[in-house]
Amino acid sequence: MSTGSVSLHNSNPALRDYFLDDAYDEMFDAAGEVRPHYQVLLDAFQNMPEQELRRRKQSADLSFLTQGITFTVYGRNEGTERIFPYDLLPRIVTAAEWAHIEKGLTQRITALNHFLRDVYNEGKILADGKVPREIVYSCRHFRREMRGLQVPRNVYIAVTGTDLLRLNDGSFVVLEDNLRVPSGVSYMLTSRRVMKRIFPQLYGAYGVRPIDHYTQLLLSTLRSLAPEGRPEPTIVLLTPGVYNSAYFEHTYLARQMGIELVEGRDLVTHDNFVYMRTTAGLKRIDVIYRRVDDDFIDPLAFRSDSILGAAGLFNAYRAGNVTLANAFGTGLADDKALYAYVPAIIRYYLGEEPILNNVETFLLTDPVQRQHVLANLDKLVVKAVGESGGYGMLIGPHSSAEQREDFRRKIEENPRNYIAQPTLDFSRAPCLMGGPASASIEPRHVDLRPYILFGDKVQIVPGGLTRVALRKGSLVVNSSQGGGSKDTWVLND
C-alpha cells in the first residue's frame, strides 16, 4: 500500500495526525481539499474548545449508560455494565450517494428474494444453468424442507443488514448480504438519539433525514406478512435469551414495537398452531420475528439438542398458521460462493445490470481460479463460505507461512468450502481520537450497514450502522476486536 501522502490544505492543530493515501477519504478529496458536505462538521469541531468537547463526550457516555445501551461484562464483575465503543463524529452521506445505495440495495434484495422463491420452488435459474446446481445443493444453509412451501407474499427476506464498503475510486460495493438474522440496528437508533442530544445545532444545520420510524416500519413489515385471515395479528420477537450477545437489541426492539419478547420455552404448539403461555392463558401467535438461527428453531425438524426453539414450530410454519421472519433457508443466498453469482442473479430475474457491485471473488471449485489463488495466498483474503462475523478467515498480507500452508491444505481438501477475495483497501472517515487532554481528528476505516425491510414493498430507512476500526491501521470493524460505531447522517440534499 503506497502512502502517497498528500498534505492537507488546512492548518487546524486537531488535524495534526491526519493522513491521506490511496484509500478513499470521506472528508478530504484526493487533492487534500475538504469535501463540501464535511465543511460544517469540520468547522464546528475546529471552533469547539477542548473543554467543551470533553463535556459533550462525557454527556454522551452518560446518555448511553442511562439508556442502558450497554453490554454486560461476565465473570468476576458480573452485573457491571459497559457502554459500547462509539465515535462522536458522524459519518455523512450525501443525498446523491444515498439515492444510489438505496436503488442498488432495493435491486439486490428484490433479485435475491426472487432467487430464493425460485430455488425453493420451480428452480428455473438452475434449469437454465445460470447458477450451478451443485453450488446450491452443497450449501450448508440450503433447506430441503422449504421445497414447495408458499410463504406469505412470497417474501423470504423480511430484514436484511447488508455490509457495504467504499473502494478507492469512491464506489460502494457489497461485501456481505447478511440475510439470516442481522443485528446492530438498535445501535443505529440509540446512537442517533444520543447525537441529537449532544450536537443539536450541528444536527439541525445539516438537515439530516430521520430514521426514528424504523421500528414502526419493522412492525408494519411484520404485520404485512401475517397469515391470511388474521387482520390483527399477534407478533412476537423470539430471542435465544439473556446469554445472547444481542439480547439488549432484542429487548430494545420488542419494547419499541410494543410486542412480547418470548423465548422458546414460552411457546407451545398444538394442532399446528403456535401459542405463548401467558398469565391469561394461551395466546395464538401469528408472526414470529425470530432472532434464533434456522438450526435451533425446532428440535423436531432441525437440531434435536436445541432448547432455544419450540417443538412443532416448523410444522405450524409449513401449515401456514404462523409466519417466520426471516423465512427458513435464506442463508442459502448468503453463502459466500453463491455471492459470486449475485450479479448473474440480478441480470436473470430483473434484466438489469447490478447497481452495486460485488467484491471480486474467486471460486475455488474452479481449477483455474484455484490455481491463481493458491499461487497468491499472501495477497488475498480467504473465507469459509458458511461463516460470518470474521470467523474462519485468512488475511493473506497479515498471515504467517504456517497459516497459509494450513489454508492451502484445507482448500485442497474441500475447495467448495472456501472463496478468496483481494485484500480490500476501503474508505476512511474522520474519528475523534486521543485522550481528553489532546483530542485529535484522525482517519479510520469504516464500513456501512444499512437495514432493508421487505414486506409489501422494499423500504430502507436513510442511514445505517457505520462500523469503524478504531485501532490505527486496522481493517477489522467487529466490536469484539477493537471496532466501534458512529452515527450515519444521510442528508436531505
Add this chain to the structure above:
Amino acid sequence: MLSRVADSLYWMSRYLERAEHTVRLLDVNMSLMLDRSGTTVEKRWNRVLAALGHTPESAWTGDHYQLVQTLTFDADNEASIRASIVMARDNARQVRDELSTEQWQQLNRLYHQVTEPAGYDGEVHLEEFLPAVIDGLHLFQGITDTTMSHGEGWQFIQTGRSLERAFATVKLLDIYSSDLLESNEDENDGYNYLEWIGLLRCCTAFEAYCRVYTADLSHDRILEFLLLNPEFPHSVRYSIDALSGALKAMQQANGRQQADGLTRLAGRLQATLNFVEIGEILEQDPARYLHDVLHQCQQIHGQIYRYYIQYSVQTALAT
C-alpha cells in the same frame, strides 16, 4: 403477561423477602447472645436453624459465629443470605426489561454487597454488614414501589412477598410457640422476657407491639399480635390481606379466567384470620392452627402455579 415473566418476578420477590427474614433472624440472635439467658446457646441456634428450614442435628457445630458465617455467605447453602440474593438477581435478569433501571441497579448493588462483603480493611464485620443488607433490601422495595408500574407484574411481586412473609412468620411462631406456651406468666424473670423481645424483633414488631399492648409482654398477646393484628405489616393477617388484594388485582388486570380455586383458598384463609379470636386458638390447639395456616399457604402457592404459570395446555385450550 408471559407466564415465565410472572414466575420470575414472583420468585425474585420471594427470594428477597427470604433474604431479609434470614438477615434479621441472624442479626437479632447474634445480639441476644451477648446477654445471659435461661435459654442455652444450642437451643437458641437450633431454633434459628429450624426457622430457616434446616434439620437441627445436621448443622449445629457448637460455634455460633461459624454458623452465622455459613448462613450468611455459604454459596452452597441454599438458605444462605447470599444464595437468596443471587437467586433473586438471576430471576430478575431473565426479565430485565420488565424492571426499571433503578431496580436493576439496586439489585446489582445488593448482589455485590453479599458476594464481595469485605470492608475497606479486608474484614467482614457482621454486625455492620447485616443491617446494611437490610437497608439495601428496604431500598429495593421502595424503588420498586416508586419506579415500576403497578400492573400485573407488580402484583406478582406483591404476591410473592406477602406469601413468603406470611409463611416465615407462621413458621417462626410455630417454633417459638411451644416455648411461649410452656412458660408461666408469673415467671417473668427477665430471661424469658429477653426471648420474647427476640421473637418480636425478628419480625420488627417490638415497638409496634408496645404501642398496642405496652411493654407488658405475654405469650397470648404476642401470638395475637403477630398472627392477627390487622395493621402491622409483618403480621400473618396483614400479609394474607395483602396477598388477597394482590390476587384480586391480578385477576382484574388479566381478565381471562376466574381463578375460582385460588380465590376460594385465599378468601378462606383471609376469613379465618379476620374473624378468629386468639382465645379460641389457645383453647384448642395452637400448634395445629399454625400448621393449618402453613398448609393453606402452600396450597395457595400451588394454585397460583396452576392458574397462571404451569397450567396444562388441554385446560387452557378448553376455555
